[in-house]
Amino acid sequence: MYFSDVGSIALILALGFAVYTVVVAVLGATRGIAPLVTSAKRSALTVTFFLLVAASALIISFLIHDFGVSYVQQESNLAMPWYFTLSAFYGGQEGSLLYWALMLSIFSAVFIFTSKRAPQALLPYVMATLMSVEVFFLIMLAIVSNPFVRLPVAPPDGRGLNPLLMDPGMLVHPPMLLMGYMSFSLPFAFAVAALITGKLNSDWLRSIRRWMLVAWSIQTTGLLLGAWWAYHVLGWGGYWGWDPVENAALLPWLTATAFLHSTMVQERRGMLKVWNLGLVIASFALSIFGTFEVRSGIISSVHSFAYSAVGPYFLTFLAIIVVFSIVLFLYRLPRLRPEQEFDSVISREGAFLFNNLLLVGVAFATFWGTIFPILSEAVRRQTMTVGPPFYNHVNGPLFVLLVLAMGVGPLLAWRRTSSRALWRNLLVPAIAAAACAIILPLAGISNVWANIAFAACSFTAGAIIYEFWRGMRVRHSHGESYFLAFNMLLARYRRRYGGYLVHLGLVLLAVGVIGSNFFQVERDAVLKPGQSLNVAGYQLTFLGNIAYTTPGMDAVNSQLQIWQDGRLLRYIYPGRQFYQNFDNQPTSQISITTFGLTDVYVFLADWQGATSATIRVFINPLTPLVWLGGLLMLAGGIICWWPERRRLRIPVKETYAEGAALANKGNGDHSVGVEVGPSGEGTLVVARVGDWSEENKNIVSKAPLSHRQDTGATEEPTA
């Protein structure tokens, strides 16, 4: 008995329990039998357990180099260091699918453990949906793509991992991205549960929002790591090439971002329910599409490493999801009416709608560009390519508008904004934009498109920083130091100021993208020892090549000096590596040196012996801002998500009493309640007595009631 046999058995058992969970959860919910729901919970946890067993079996097979297992033989060999042997777990398709299934089961377990706070009526359906997705992956793992298949004879050594993947970035990028795709299942499960039960109340909204934020943060991390990996490994001086696989990862991110914004409209104003559900479902469908695209090999890409027969299965699954969601939708449509009406276009709701239009527009254009070659091939038998110039032309302007909307949106109030306040609030950002537009040409930057993009960025940065400044000043006037005030803003209004941090991060990232897009300088040359290459003020002097061999790998590195203004800045060693069994696939060791905000990116393209090298140099201005901005976005996302340990009680005082008295007068069929959002922002609710907590349908009026701590709010720890 091998460890791989244990893995196979664990997979089958997990499949059995997953099917059981789906059946029992649905039965328990429809018949109202509580013990069945409890049984479903335990059985879902059992699925997690067996998947952990299966994953451990695969890891052990890798670590003891059990080459009798076909997957281990394919993806690893004896010469690989232990960390790459571990990362070979998700280096191929079977392992990726197992990883997907494992992560889904772990997230399901986390959901079950934290489900006390989730709306109970939805719980069985959420579990059933999650486990249905799990069943699909387990069927794939058990039948089509089993990582535990054994070879008749165990070879002495394995083939080894694809050399492109033998990179530290590989240790973290693919698992993050796969986990990102997976994590859209939770919001999807909540959407399905809400559609089945017809309960879309504020509890539901809170749960789905938090899970969507988790998914968004993971996907953001995955995208950033992917860009980082491409920048450090692929050797073309860039980090984002609108490659089909990159696009596929961006698509659910875009729809999730749209959802996180439009959901605020639903939260505050009870509108856009249909739209929001659509976005959740689209995000999940797109993440399955992404997995399908990477795995099916229908589109060639730098990022896809495995082609196989799972494509049709994924396509079928995708079709089932889409049809199922549409049917549910049509069935529930009558209960998804908006609760309130729109007051004015110039309001935060209006800004959110505009933002949604742009995000969905970008998502659609990207999706369209990705699948258009397939359409063209199918319809006209005409092969064609859709590449970066297309996306830059279509999406570039949309992104500029998006950045602008990010600046204007927060300046608008909910419902309607007085024009007086609007113009005054616009003043500071407009000054920032004008200053940028004037300074850039004076500094010798004559590209008008870059100027427009930079001006949009400084407009938005100005708006966000001004927002922070105003908040800090209000707190400062109550006796807090500015530093404390800043921290308190982030601590007290996590969602609002966390969101601003995300926006600021995106603006920084945009500045980095604009810089590297418009001002990248590229040069290549064949150099002999002592010869130099001058690029954008930097002088690179070639000294010679060094060749060396380590077990499993041959490598060549060039030695170069970077000079600037007659000063020697640094020695660099760009190189190439040849891994055993992959001689025709050399990987590159790219030298990236950051001076201030400029990257000097040196790639060894070719070499002859010890005394000649062809090097390509890219000067990438502002590129480090891409990573900085990305980190800031993540930090902001985490701040938004971070749970409040204490819940604030609204300073009700007379307002509440008066509201209640008011309600009582109205024939006694109104009740007044106060909802406290997770960020301490409250909503005063006047509702007709009845099922007001059930569905907010009967709410007569609802006003945001955000408050400051210094208005005398009493704090009490949440039970």
Next chain:
Amino acid sequence: MKQKRSLFLVLALVALIGAIWSFMILNTARRGANQTLDQRVQDVASQLKCPICQGESVADSPSQLAQEMRGVIRQQLQSGRSEQQVVQYFVDRYGQQIVWSPPWQGFTLLAWLVPIALLLGGAVLLFIVLRDWYTAPRVGTNDDDADLAGIDEAQLQRYRAQIEEELAGSDPIFAPRRMEAN
């Protein structure tokens, strides 16, 4: 008066930015093809897909073929051919799929038009929806008013004032005057 002042200031700034941009656009158009040969080679190369790579352009790819193609582009540009002519040269030899962006003609025009049309359609739809929502609330408000009919008007007024005040207290946007006093 103050309101007018910020309005005029913002408008003036927008006009200033617009003026700078139009000046820059005119200026670039006048100077025309003032690019260096390197930039032009890069421009052409980034429009072409490297035929033997997976998803990399001729400008980006480190492969031998791409390197040679960059050499060909440089030669042809030096000999006085235009960018379009060089691109056409490669299209004639490798077929249409060597160009990254779909041409603005025939079937592939759809690649460009569909996203643009959908975006415009979305904007129009948004406008219509917003207008509907904008006109509809009269009905909703009437409903609310009917529900609140039994309530003393003065009390209601006081209650509303209180909400406004608390809003103003918490959100700087609602309290413009006080902010300026600071």
